[in-house]
Every structure is written in C-alpha cells, then in structure tokens.
Amino acid sequence: xxxxxxxxxxxxxxxxxxxxxxxxxxxxxxxxxxxxxxxxxxxxxxxxxxxxxxxxxxxxxxxxxxxxxxxxxxxxxxxxxxxxxxxxxxxxxxxxxxxxxxxxxxxxxxxxxxxxxxxxxxxxxxxxxxxxxxxxxxxxxxxxxxxxxxxxxxxxxxxxxxxxxxxxxxxxxxxxxxxxxxxxxxxxxxxxxxxxxxxxxxxxxxxxxxxxxxxxxxxxxxxxxxxxxxxxxxxxxxxxxxxxxxxxxxxxxxxxxxxxxxxxxxxxxxxxxxxxxxxxxxxxxxxxxxxxxxxxxxxxxxxxxxxxxxxxxxxxxxxxxxxxxxxxxxxxxxxxxxxxxxxxxxxxxxxxxxxxxxxxxxxxxxxxxxxxxxxxxxxxxxxxxxxxxxxxxxxxxxxxxxxxxxxxxxxxxxxxxxxxxxxxxxxxxxxxxxxxxxxxxxxxxxxxxxxxxxxxxxxxxxxxxxxxxxxxxxxxxxxxxxxxxxxxxxxxxxxxxxxxxxxxxxxxxxxxxxxxxxxxxxxxxxxxxxxxxxxxxxxx
Numbered sequence: 001x002x003x004x005x006x007x008x009x010x011x012x013x014x015x016x017x018x019x020x021x022x023x024x025x026x027x028x029x030x031x032x033x034x035x036x037x038x039x040x041x042x043x044x045x046x047x048x049x050x051x052x053x054x055x056x057x058x059x060x061x062x063x064x065x066x067x068x069x070x071x072x073x074x075x076x077x078x079x080x081x082x083x084x085x086x087x088x089x090x091x092x093x094x095x096x097x098x099x100x101x102x103x104x105x106x107x108x109x110x111x112x113x114x115x116x117x118x119x120x121x122x123x124x125x126x127x128x129x130x131x132x133x134x135x136x137x138x139x140x141x142x143x144x145x146x147x148x149x150x151x152x153x154x155x156x157x158x159x160x161x162x163x164x165x166x167x168x169x170x171x172x173x174x175x176x177x178x179x180x181x182x183x184x185x186x187x188x189x190x191x192x193x194x195x196x197x198x199x200x201x202x203x204x205x206x207x208x209x210x211x212x213x214x215x216x217x218x219x220x221x222x223x224x225x226x227x228x229x230x231x232x233x234x235x236x237x238x239x240x241x242x243x244x245x246x247x248x249x250x251x252x253x254x255x256x257x258x259x260x261x262x263x264x265x266x267x268x269x270x271x272x273x274x275x276x277x278x279x280x281x282x283x284x285x286x287x288x289x290x291x292x293x294x295x296x297x298x299x300x301x302x303x304x305x306x307x308x309x310x311x312x313x314x315x316x317x318x319x320x321x322x323x324x325x326x327x328x329x330x331x332x333x334x335x336x337x338x339x340x341x342x343x344x345x346x347x348x349x350x351x352x353x354x355x356x357x358x359x360x361x362x363x364x365x366x367x368x369x370x371x372x373x374x375x376x377x378x379x380x381x382x383x384x385x386x387x388x389x390x391x392x393x394x395x396x397x398x399x400x401x402x403x404x405x406x407x408x409x410x411x412x413x414x415x416x417x418x419x420x421x422x423x424x425x426x427x428x429x430x431x432x433x434x435x436x437x438x439x440x441x442x443x444x445x446x447x448x449x450x451x452x453x454x455x456x457x458x459x460x461x462x463x464x465x466x467x468x469x470x471x472x473x474x475x476x477x478x479x480x481x482x483x484x485x486x487x488x489x490x491x492x493x494x495x496x497x498x499x500x501x502x503x504x505x506x507x508x509x510x511x512x513x514x515x516x517x518x519x520x521x522x523x524x525x526x527x528x529x530x531x532x533x534x535x536x537x538x539x540x
Contacts, residue, residue, distance in 0.1 A: 001177045001478045007206065009182045011213045015041045017383055018202065018217035020189050020231065022046075023053035024169045024369055026223035028376030028398070030183065031176035035401065036380060037393045040181040041215060043204065045188035046297075047484045048173050052225045053369070054166035054488050055299070055333025057250065057275055057287055060085050060093050060370045061160045072123060074351055078370040079124020082161050084399050085373070089171065089406040091414045091443035095130070096162040096277070099143050099264045101316075104151040110134070117158050130159035144261055146317040160263065162277060165369055166488040167441055170477055171403040172372075178404075185478060192220070192235055192361070199235075199360045208480065219383050222363035226296045226334040229365075237357030243365055244339035245296070249305040250286030252329040252494055258283040258313065258320055268312040276313065280433040282328065282495055285309055292334055301330040303539040329497040329536040338366045354382060373398050405443025414439060417446070424450055429461045441490065448472060466492070466503045467510050474514055482507050482529040493532060504529055 017033050019026045022044025030042040044050070060082050086093040100117075102110050117132035126132075133156065140155030141147060177183050191203040193214065201216040222231045226245055232238035255278060263277045276285045288305050303324070310322050338353050352367030352375050362382060367375045377396045384393060408414050422435035438446040453468040473479035473489040485507065487493045492500045508529060512522040 001174065001183060001476070003184060003478050003480065006182050006184045007187075007213075010041055010043070010184060010187070010204070010215050013039065013041070013182070013216070015039050015182075015215065015217040016388065017041070017219045017221065017380075018043070018215055019221050019223055020044075020202070021223035021225060021227075022048040022169070022173065022183070022185060023051055023223070023225050024049070024165065024172070024372045025053075025225065025364060025367065025375055026221075027053075027169050027172040027176060028372040029221055029223055029364075029379050030181045031172050031179060031401070032373075032376040032380045032396055032398050033383065034176050034179040034181035035394065035397060036384070037391070038380075038383070038388065040176070041217065042173070042176065042181055042183045043187040043189065043202075043215070044183075044185045045207065047185045047481070047488055048183075048478070049166040049169035049488045051227075051296075052333045052336065053169045055248070055250075055331045056165045056369050057248070057277075058163055058165050058284075059096075059160055059275070059277075060163050071351065072119075074368075074371075075120060076123040077374055078368055079120070079126070081370050081373060083125065083127075085163075085168075085370070086161055088399075088401060089168065089403040089443065090408050090411050091406060091417075091439055092168055092171065092403070092441075093161045093163045094414075094440060095411065096160045096263050097157050098160045098275075099140070099262055100156045100158060101140055101144070101147055101152050101264070101266055102154045102156070103267060104153050110154045113156060117156055120158070126159055132156050132158040144264060146258075146260065146319060148316055148318050162263070162279070163369075164441060164491055166491065168369075168403075170488065171405065174404050174477065175401060183478075185484075186480065189231070189234075192359070194359060197359055219387050220361055221379060221383065222361055223379075225365070226336045228336060228363050232355065232357070232361070232363055235357050235359060235361045237355075237359065237361060241353065241355070242339050244337045245292045246335045246337060247290050247292040247299060247305075247332055248287035248335060249301040249309065249332045250284050250330060251301065251306055251309050251327045252282050252284045252497070253322065253326050254328055255281055255283050257322060257326045258285070258317065260317075266312075266316050269315065272312075274309065274312050279495060280437060284494075285313060289335075296334060299332045299334055300535055301332045301539055305332070306330065306539045324539065327537065327539075329494045330539070331494055331536065336365050352378075354379065356382075360386075403443075405445040407444055414443075417444065421446060421450060424454075425465075428453070428457070428464075430465055434465065442472070445472070445476075448476075462499065463503055463506050466499070467506060470507055470510050474511070480515070481525050482511050483525075483532055485511075486529060487532065493536065497533070497536065501533060504533065 016038040017040045019030045019042040034040040114134050121131040135155040186207040188205050189202045192199050193201045199220050229243045355363040418435050418439045449468045449472050470485050473485045479485045479489050508526045
C-alpha cells in the first residue's frame with residue numbers, strides 16, 4: 001500500500017465503486033467489491049479504523065445479550081460469522097471461554113440462562129466441545145475466587161472470541177488492496193459532484209498535503225459509522241430514520257490488580273452487563289452505554305464513566321478495591337445505532353440498515369463488528385443490482401479469503417509459532433508475553449518483523465522491537481504518523497501504556513527520519529502522540 005502512488009491512481013481512474021469510510025464496514029465492502037471484480041476505491045478522512053473500529057470491546061461475539069431483545073436472526077447471523085472470521089484469521093480472532101456468574105437477585109436466573117445459552121449455541125452453530133457448560137455455585141467460585149460470594153448461585157461457561165478490532169480492520173484493508181482496491185487515509189470528502197441529479201464522484205482534500213482533487217465514481221457508498229448522517233446531510237438526503245449515537249468506555253488495569261482467571265461477563269446492580277477480559281499484562285473492562293451528543297472526532301472517557309466501571313468491578317470483586325489510580329489507560333467509542341423513539345441507549349437494536357438517496361448515494365449504518373462481512377455482502381449485492389448486473393462478476397467469496405498473516409492450519413499452529421518466536425526473542429533478551437503479542441497482532445507476518453529486528457540491534461531490546469514494528473507499519477500498512485502506529489497498528493497506546501511512554505521519542509524520531517519531516521512537522525506529530533498518551537489517563 002503506497003499512499004503517494006494511490007493518490008495518483010485516485011485522480012486518474014474512473015471507479016465502479018467509491019467507499020467512503022475506512023472502518024471495519026468500509027473495509028469489508030471494499031474487499032468484497034474488489035474481489036468480485038469491481039474497480040474499487042476507499043477513502044478515509046482520518047487513519048484507517050480511527051473511529052469506532054478501534055474502540056470496541058474487541059470481541060467477535062455472538063451477541064448473547066440480543067437474546068434478551070428476542071433478536072434471534074441477529075444472534076444466528078453474528079454467531080455463525082464468528083467461526084468464519086476465526087477461520088480467516090486464527091491468530092487474530094482467538095477462542096476465549098467466558099464465565100457468566102449467576103446471582104440470586106438479578107439476571108435471568110439459572111434455568112432461564114441455561115435454556116438461553118442452549119438456544120445461543122444452537123443459533124450460533126457452536127461446536128459441541130465449545131457449547132455452554134452450567135456450573136454449580138462451588139464450581140463458579142472455583143473458576144473465579146475473586147467473585148463476591150454472598151449471592152452467587154451458579155454460573156456458566158460459554159464460547160466467545162477475542163480480537164483486536166483495529167488490526168482486523170487493517171488486515172481487511174490490506175487484503176482489499178491486494179485484490180486491486182485503491183485505498184487511502186487522511187483523504188476527506190468535502191463535496192459530492194453530480195450530473196443529471198446523479199452522483200458522479202466526490203471532491204477530496206488530502207489532509208496531509210492540503211491539496212484538493214476529484215475522484216470519479218459510478219457508485220458511492222457512505223460507510224462512515226458515526227458520521228453517516230453528516231454525509232447524508234451533505235447529500236441533502238437525511239430523511240426518515242437517523243442515527244442515535246451511544247458511547248461505550250473501556251478501562252485498562254494492570255493484571256495483578258484484577259487477576260481474573262478467564263474472561264468474565266457479569267451483571268451490575270443497574271441491570272447492565274460488563275466484561276472483564278485478561279490480555280497479557282493487563283485486564284481490560286467495559287463497557288458503558290450512554291447517549292452521546294458531543295464532538296464525534298474527539299471521544300474520551302470521563303470521570304463519571306470511569307467511576308461507574310470501577311464501582312461495578314468493586315461490587316463484583318470486593319477484595320480488589322480498585323481506584324482511578326489503578327487505571328493505566330482507557331478508550332471511548334461511539335455506536336452508530338438507528339434511532340427508535342422511546343428506547344434507551346441499551347435497548348436500541350444493533351441491526352444494520354441501508355439507506356438510498358435519490359441521487360444514488362448508498363449509506364449503511366448500525367451493525368456489529370462481528371457482522372462486518374455479511375453487511376458488506378448486502379451492500380455490494382445492492383450496488384451490483386443497481387448498476388452492474390450486465391457485468392460478469394464473481395459471487396461473494398470473502399468467507400474463503402484468509403487475511404494477511406492468517407495462513408495457519410489450525411490454532412495449534414498459532415501456538416507453535418508463538419513458541420518459536422519466544423525462543424528467538426529470548427536470545428535477544430526479550431521475554432514476557434512479547435511473542436504472544438506479536439503473533440496475535442501479525443500472525444505469520446511477525447516473521448518479517450523478527451527478521452528486521454535481528455538485523456537492527458542497538459543494544460536496547462525493547463526499543464529495537466518497537467521500532468521493528470514501526471518499520472512494518474510504515475512499509476506495509478500505510479502508517480503515516482506515530483499515532484497511527486502506537487494506536488491502530490500496534491495497540492501499545494492502550495495495552496502497554498508504560499512501554500509507549502518509554503519509547504515515544506525514538507518512535508517519533510524514526511517516523512521523522514523515514515518521512516524526512518521538518519522540525520516543525522516532527523514537533524507537531526510528537527505533540528499529537530503525547531496528547532494521546534495523556535488523554536487516555538486524564539479523566540475530567
């Protein structure tokens with residue numbers, strides 16, 4: 001993915017389809033369309049996955065909570081999609097057994113939960129060995145000794161999958177590029193262009209150079225998540241249903257402060273449910289679900305959000321006594337849901353919907369990370385039906401396309417690569433969970449990073465590894481700023497905040513060297529990254 005070359009291609013080509021939005025939905029659409037044979041482009045006004053697609057709970061899950069809303073079709077679709085996405089990227093979509101404690105005075109109760117999970121397993125097509133297992137009170141407390149013992153009356157273990165949402169988005173975009181899509185970040189749509197009241201393209205501002213240009217396209221899809229209605233307004237077609245934005249917050253705690261034995265999904269007194277998920281050196285916890293009307297480009301956790309999560313954790317695990325001082329980092333994201341009159345934030349459906357304007361703009365909103373592939377298929381089907389039925393195009397085959405780095409025979413092969421890299425990293429004095437982290441982020445691509453690392457030793461092992469990852473992000477993943485790397489390409493901003501504090505200056509210097517930045521540009525990018533490091537731990 002070469003950004004400079006892609007800018008030239010965007011200006012010199014008439015595309016069959018232009019996708020606006022570089023989150024998981026837009027990425028999925030671009031991949032499906034390009035693989036079927038449509039000449040496809042994708043533009044994103046910030047970095048890829050900069051919005052909701054780097055700020056979710058990072059689970060490819062079957063939507064157990066949607067059973068309560070009786071959305072059986074949604075549970076069935078996203079449940080079956082989990083297995084597909086795991087097959088496409090077994091290193092990145094990792095099996096995660098989830099403990100669900102059951103309480104005396106809240107929740108569905110033991111037998112209703114047992115029946116609900118049975119239905120969940122059936123709808124989601126869960127393999128027999130992963131199907132739900134009901135637990136007695138003693139078994140539940142043995143699984144998680146930290147639980148408040150007073151009113152636990154039993155529990156259940158069921159199957160989920162953990163992922164890195166931003167990495168998943170990046171890999172899909174990379175595969176779309178391999179299939180012929182022209183993709184670019186930091187390219188903002190400023191106007192739609194029309195002929196005979198039909199969209200024929202868009203005006204673009206390159207936010208890195210400041211240059212303006214035009215992209216010609218026969219069809220335009222608006223997949224901008226929380227910004228969908230803004231583009232519908234620009235197109236003068238925001239009528240009927242509109243978005244309802246809700247905010248979800250997660251906090252990250254050092255693992256030793258909340259050493260849960262496995263991922264856990266627990267009720268809190270107000271009726272919501274919260275995940276606590278161990279991930280290497282940390283445990284992350286979330287989420288909230290509150291209406292949001294603030295700045296969509298700058299969504300942060302506040303003190304009320306953090307106190308709510310801490311209170312819920314301390315109520316459920318009374319011995320841990322977490323305080324705000326334990327919070328190592330946080331993130332906050334927006335859910336672009338479809339507004340339904342009279343429903344609260346947590347009651348709104350997560351189903352996706354497609355809107356069509358009289359000028360031909362197709363917009364998609366709602367949906368879940370897990371369902372990105374089917375959402376993309378529905379959009380591309382509609383695009384073909386409207387404009388390209390006369391072409392001989394391939395059917396949707398994204399359920400067969402292994403994502404970059406995902407070429408493993410099974411999950412055992414993922415663990416084998418982890419062991420191999422752990423041995424090589426040990427020679428370089430790098431231990432801990434570095435090998436696991438590398439493989440789960442990059443899969444077999446970790447071997448390229450390892451090779452680069454072995455060839456570029458300075459005597460600072462931790463810094464050398466971070467810079468090898470930065471090299472990969474620049475060379476193969478269109479990272480253009482340090483923040484692109486520390487957030488969307490590596491997740492270090494959230495999951496190893498102390499490491500990023502230690503290595504920020506070398507990373508900024510490396511980017512400045514690679515892109516030949518002026519001192520002013522270097523200072524601007526350093527300030528931007530430093531601000532991000534501070535914002536994830538500052539709660540106003």
